[in-house]
Amino acid sequence: MHIRLGNTDDLAAIMDLYHEVSDAMVGTPHDCCWRREGHPTPEFVAELVESDGMLVAAEDDVIFAVVGVDHDLGHDYGNLRWLVDVPDELVAVIHLLAVREAWRGAGISRELLRACLDEARTRGMRTARLDATANNAPAIALYQSEGFQQVGADDVYVGLLDEPIVPFVVMELPL
DSSP states (O other): EEEOOOOOOGHHHHHHHHHHHHHTTSSTTTOOOOBBBSSSSSSHHHHHTTTOOOOOOOOEEEEEEEEEEEEOTTTTTTTTOOOOOOOOEEEEEEEEEEEEETTTTSSHHHHHHHHHHHHHHHHHHHEEOOOTTTTTTHHHHHHHHHHEEEEEEEEEEOTTTSOEEEEEEEEEEEO
């Protein structure tokens, strides 16, 4: 396995991965309400890639896991009390960690998350923040095991405007 920054040549493969993962989650206990029609959008993924904010895990040129990172806290986080008070440009906001089903259970999410955090530290970030749907116990357990602490919880629309409101938790890890 090789973890590297994604590039524009990877965009189609990254979107295929997100579609595969989101389609497989529909109706499951850990459904995070990603939908190919609404979230993640190709435009958002392209922005992450173009800003060197998408890490991919690949083997033999097959991308099987991805994670995005930028500084965009978005509207979802509201007025939370953060553990570290720093300007947005010193915050690594982690987005869209996904692993193809065939590669799950081998610790790839953990490796990719750690690589993302290492990249954030290399870039001088002071803290990492993320959110997860409240029903995604495996993701929350991973983040907690890596030192993330819950700083809030809220409801948010995910994807299309007619999607249901999804409860989620917001977590932070001082770097």
